[in-house]
Amino acid sequence: MDTDIEGPNSGVYKKNVQGKSPHKWVDITDIFQESVKDLNLGELLYDDMFGLLEAMSAIEMMDPKMDAGMLCNRGARKVTSFEQAVNDGLLPLTNLPQSTLLGIIDGTLARLVSWLEGHSLAQTVFTCLYLHRPYACQDHALRVFCLAVYKLLDVIKDLLHKAFVYEEEDFQPMQYGFLLKPDISEQRMIGMLREVEEELHRKSRNKPTDVECKKIGVETQAVFARIKFVRIFLQVLNTLRKEEQQQQQTSLTDCQRLIQNALEMLQIIKETVSLGDGSDGNEEMACFEPSINQRLLPPTFPRYTKIKKREEAIVHFTEMMERFKVVCKAQGITSFHQSLDIFSEFSQSGPCLVARCALQLAGRNAGASRDALREAIKSFSGPPALSGRAIPAARQHADTFLARAARPAALLLQLSGHNRARQRDKLAVLLDELAQLQDEAERADNNCASALNVLPKPYMATWALYHTLRAQSLYLLAGFELELYAEHEYYYIYWYLYECIYSWLISTLSKADSLLQENAVNQANTGKGRRSKPTKATRKPRPHAKDALRLQALQQLCGGYFKALLGLLREGLLQAPLPGFDRERVRFEHRFLAFSRLPAPPPAIYKQFRSAAQHEASHGSAELFLAAGRHFGQAGQLLAAGGGDVPLARAAKTNLVLLRVLATGHRPKDRPFFCFKDSKHFPVIKLTDS
Incomplete structure (x- = not known):
């Protein structure tokens, strides 16, 4: 049985x-x-x-x-509620030692950072038992701090919801039944924190007479720095979430002073973090109960939550404040192209979620407004229909296109607010919007030309094509940053960038320069009342020359990688899939599937790539390495002429030296590897035996 x-x-x-x-x-x-x-x-x-x-x-x-x-249930420590802990004497409510108060504040701030990194409130901030009954705390500083934490959570949630660029892995908005809006306004909360600061400041002014009093004085100053930081942090967040543009610009001017004060307080907090109880990390304080909210979690496998160390939390807040400086500098920018560059550069620096959302609220609406788009297109290609002297019918067609372009422009700016992994998914969706925008731009150019009784020229279509090509390049380069490509796939990614994307981008900028020059000549002739030969006075400098120079350098880099990788594959120095398990055409079409609906540039097919690869491979490996070296050499010269990217120039020079060595017949014992340390998109090729 x-x-x-x-x-x-x-x-x-x-x-x-x-x-x-x-x-x-x-x-x-x-x-x-x-x-x-x-x-x-x-x-x-x-x-x-x-x-x-x-x-x-x-x-x-x-x-x-x-x-x-x-x-959950296997710890040696028994789960206790707030009432049980108070009855057992584990939670003092009055006359707290300063070291205990420091430990409570530092531990709560560390859990606040853990919440901002994607964990739930129930497993982070609200594991602090004092937050379950903030009004029960008889210690004035602790009670005000607990109430300030509630207000911080409410303000942060409001800021993140307004920007709306977070994903489920970035932020969990669920409150698990905790009310984050105590009946205290932000201004009253700031006033309460100031009262605590003044009280602590009076205590710290008493001159200590012995060693023990000196220690208490240092701890009192440490508590003062933390309370002041919380107050400044609340003020800064309250300023950054304002939607009224005029009021926001006025407040952001004072915000820089507050940020500097916050950085000074963080330095004091960093120096005194060891004074708080539980700072060594060996034993957690009794007021932090990891499993107190276990019953509030959904009936799924609970997510493992590792609380940030206190030192790491201070570093997180310091970096956040430094990012806020950039947000303050970005205020008042009304140029779409400038906003796009600032947002993109800010995103590449890896900011936290709060900083990303703050920048979105500070500049997204102004950068994507109709006036900003009008000036952006005028400075890019100079359409006559957008000038003040254009007839009303032409201006009406141009305004219709601007209204249509507002959504893709706002999505381009909003894109940089998402985390780097989600940006690639958003780009694939945005390309469909840009495909429709190209059709609208071509229609608008034809309608404006008909209204002005001139030959149609692609003023707005060139602008739409330029941003489409930029989105395509970002989509492909994001694959390197996210490590989506295998090494044997690199060469056709770089080929697509070299042959299709960057060559079209350079041609588009050249076309925009020509349209600007032609428009300037026409305006000069109109002012004179007769047509004349353009002179040096009427010719304007090419505004896109610097961007075109950098694109040429990137194109040469991609050409170098394509030919170098082709030579490495030909020599068997790169590990390729077994023929029985490999379908290169399927992988090729999958990687570029997002481009299939674009009217321009026309998507390259696999047959074109194979034809180009076979043509280059017919010259032999040594010639491939030499040709790749020439590409890297030209890229280095172009980067130096543009006064540009030092890491890219260093990568080009290093790869040039390596390819010259390979061209002489040297073959490493092990296969080369690609170092993306200096650049996330353009690696340094290294030999493992060198």
């Missing part, structure tokens, strides 16, 4: 009455380790019964990082 009992992994197996199991259990640990020794970090062995979906869905039982249930 058999009976069911629980197994060691919460499973069920059959066991007979005599205590012998009918199953023969085999330890496969050594067999497993032997089987996976050939796999590198990040590689996955595929099987019909175990694919990517099963690997991502698997939970490693008994591992605290994967099986969060290991930490």
Whole structure:
């Protein structure tokens, strides 16, 4: 007779009455380790019964990082509520030592940072038992701090919701039944914090007479710095979330002074973080109960939450304040192209979610307004229909196009507010919007030309094409940053950038310069009342020359990578898939599927790529390496002429030296590897034996 009992992994197996199991259990640990020794970090062995979906869905039982249930009910520490902890004497409500107060504040701020990095409120901030009953705290400083935390959470949530550039992995808005809006206004909360500051300041002014009093004085100053930082942080966030543009510009001027004061307080906090209880990390304070809100979580596998260390939380706040300086400098910018460059550069620096949202609220609406787009197109290609002297019918057609372009322009600015991984997904959707915008631009050019009784020219279509090509290049380069491509795929990505994207971008900028020059000549002739030969006085400098120079350098870089990688593949120095498992055409079409709906530039097909690759490969590996070296040399010269990117110039020079060595016949023992340390998109090719 058999009976069911629980197994060691919460499973069920059959066991007979005599205590012998009918199953023969085999330890496969050594067999497993032997089987996976050939796999590198990040590689996955595929099987019909175990694919990517099963690997991502698997939970490693008994591992605290994967099986969060290991930490829920198996701790030696008993879960206690606020009332139980007070009755047991674990939570003092009055006459708290300064070291205890420092530990509570620092620990709560660390949990606030953990919440801002994507964890839930129930598992981070509200694990502090004092926050469950803030009005029960009789200590004045602690009670005001707890109320200020509630107000901070409310203000941060409001700011993030207004910007709306967060994803589920960035931010969890659920409150789990906690009310974040106590009946205290922001101004009253700031006033309460000032009262605590004044009280602590009076205490710190008393001259200490012995060592113990000196220590208490230092701790009092440390608490003062933290209360003042919380007050300034609340003021800064309250300023940044204002939607009224005029009021926002006035307030952001004072915001820089507040940010500087906050950085000074953070420096004091950093120097005194060791004074608080629990700063060594060996034992958590009694007021922090990790499992107190376990019953509030949804009935799924609880997410493992690792609380930030206090030192790391201070670094996070310091970086946030430095980002806020950039946000303040970006105020008042009404140029669409300038806003686009600032937003893109800011996103590449890896800011936190709060800083990204603050920049969105500070400049997104102004940068994508109709007036900003009108000036952007006028400065890019100079359409006559946008000039003040154009007839009303032409201006009406141009305004119709501006109204249509407002949505894609706003999406381009909003794009940089999302995290880097989500930006690539958003770009694929945005390309469909830009495809429709190209049709609208061509129609607007024809309508404006008909109203002005002139030959149609692609003024607005050139502008729409330029931003389409920029979005395409960002989409492809994001794949390198996110490590989506295998090394054997690099060469056709760089080929597409070299042959299609950058060549079209350079041609588009040249066309825009020509349209600007022609429009300037026509305006000069109209003013004179007769047509005349353009002179040096009527000719304007080419405003897009600097951008075109950088694009030429990037094009040469991509050409160098394409030919260098082709030579490495030809020599067998890059690991390629086995022919039976490889369908290069399928991979090629998959990588560029997002471009298939664009009217311009026409998507390149796989046959074009194979024809170009076979033509280059017919010259031999040595000639491929020499040709790639020439591309890198030209890229270095162009970057130097433009006074540009030092890391890119260094990568071009290093690759040039390596390719010259390979062209002489030197072959490394191991395959080369690609170092993306200096640039996320254009690596340095290195030899493992050098």
